[in-house]
Amino acid sequence: MAWWSAIGDVFRGSKEVVEVFKPNATEKEQHRHNEVMADLDRDKAVMGQFAAEFVDRKNRTWWDSLIDGLNRSVRPVITFGVLAFFIIAPLSPEKFLLIAQSYSLMPTGYWALLSVIIGFYFGGRMQLKSQDMAVRKDAVQAAKNLVVMRKEFRQLDEEDDSKESKIFEAAVAEQGTRPSNKVVAEWLAMKKPAHD
Numbered sequence: 001m002a003w004w005s006a007i008g009d010v011f012r013g014s015k016e017v018v019e020v021f022k023p024n025a026t027e028k029e030q031h032r033h034n035e036v037m038a039d040l041d042r043d044k045a046v047m048g049q050f051a052a053e054f055v056d057r058k059n060r061t062w063w064d065s066l067i068d069g070l071n072r073s074v075r076p077v078i079t080f081g082v083l084a085f086f087i088i089a090p091l092s093p094e095k096f097l098l099i100a101q102s103y104s105l106m107p108t109g110y111w112a113l114l115s116v117i118i119g120f121y122f123g124g125r126m127q128l129k130s131q132d133m134a135v136r137k138d139a140v141q142a143a144k145n146l147v148v149m150r151k152e153f154r155q156l157d158e159e160d161d162s163k164e165s166k167i168f169e170a171a172v173a174e175q176g177t178r179p180s181n182k183v184v185a186e187w188l189a190m191k192k193p194a195h196d
Contacts, residue, residue, distance in 0.1 A: 075121055 057064070089096040 078118060078121065 085096065085099070088099070
C-alpha cells in the first residue's frame with residue numbers, strides 16, 4: 001500500500017508544479033464563472049434599487065412628495081433666480097443695487113461653497129454638452145474638407161488633361177522646380193509629343 005500511495009504523492013506533487021506554470025483550466029473557468037455571477041447579482045441589485053425609485057410607493061405622504069419636488073427643482077430655481085436679477089436690474093435699479101451690496105458683504109467662503117454647488121448641478125451637464133459639440137464641430141469640419149476636396153476633383157475632371165498630369169503640374173507649381181527623377185523625366189518626354 002505504501003508503494004502506491006508514494007506514486008500518488010509524486011503525481012499529485014507534479015500536478016501542483018505544472019499548475020504553477022499553466023493554471024488548471026477547469027478551476028480557472030469556475031473562478032471566472034463565479035465572478036460573472038457575482039457581477040450579475042450586483043447589477044441586478046443596483047437595477048432593482050434604481051427601479052424602486054420610480055415605482056409608485058404606497059403610504060406616500062405629503063412630506064415625500066414635497067422632498068421629491070425639492071430634489072427636482074434645484075436647477076430651475078437656480079436658473080430662475082439668476083434670470084430674476086436680470087429682470088430686476090432694469091425695472092428697479094435701486095432694489096438691484098441693494099441686493100448686489102448685500103451679496104458683496106458675504107464672506108468669500110460662502111461664495112466658494114455656492115460656486116461648488118452650482119458647479120455640481122450644472123458642471124457635469126455642461127461638460128457633456130461641450131464634448132458633444134466638440135465632436136460635432138470636428139465632424140462638420142471634416143465634411144467641409146470633403147466638400148472642398150470633391151469640388152477640386154470635379155474641376156480636374158472638367159479640364160481636358162488627365163488628373164495625374166494636373167496633380168503633377170500643381171505639385172511642380174508648388175515646388176517651383178521640375179523634378180530630377182529619371183522616370184518622371186522620361187514620362188514627361190513621352191507626354192510632350194502628345195500635347196504638340
